[in-house]
Amino acid sequence: MGGKYRITGDKYPRMRPPRRRGRLVFLTVACVAVLGLIGWGTLQLIDVFTGGGKKATAAAGKADCGPKASASPGTLSALPAPAQITVNVFNATPRSGLAKQTADELKKRGFRIGAVGNATKAYDKKVAGTAVLLGPASSLNSSLPVLATQLTGAERRTDVARKGPEVDLILGNAFKSLDPKPAADQALTKLTHPAPATAKKGC
Structure with missing residues (x-):
């Protein structure tokens, strides 16, 4: 070309396609999001295989680990006091005066005393052990x-x-004789006021 449109020199303009910056930004954000998800998933897998789940289980176990009150058979909150129990004392041995002596001691310990004397034929000289406590069915877990x-x-x-x-x-x-009074009092206290259940080991 000639005239004012004539090209001079050895440099020529280069034709380049317009840059698409929007696409580059989107690709960058997408890459960051994918890498973040991969990293989070990796951490979760590490937690599972290194015992992270055990911590949650242990925490849940501790929540249920508190002491729980449990009533045992025969240890009822409505147990009668000695003064509410009438005891008949019978002697099934050849030794005389044993029933009265025992009844007097029970009375000192707060029990009410009913009949005192020798045992009936069903038990007289037939009780080899220490003693027999006999009562109605309702007395099994009370008196x-x-x-x-x-x-x-x-x-x-x-x-x-x-x-x-x-x-x-x-x-x-x-x-031979009733249990010593201190031991009997301790046993009575333990029966009427049982110790609370203790927490399980590890709680």
């Missing part, structure tokens, strides 16, 4: 456990046909 605190090793029996709240203490051949 009998309270009376048993005064004499360790006494056998407990119930008579379903028996009526009335009274219980019998039938002294056997192995009987």
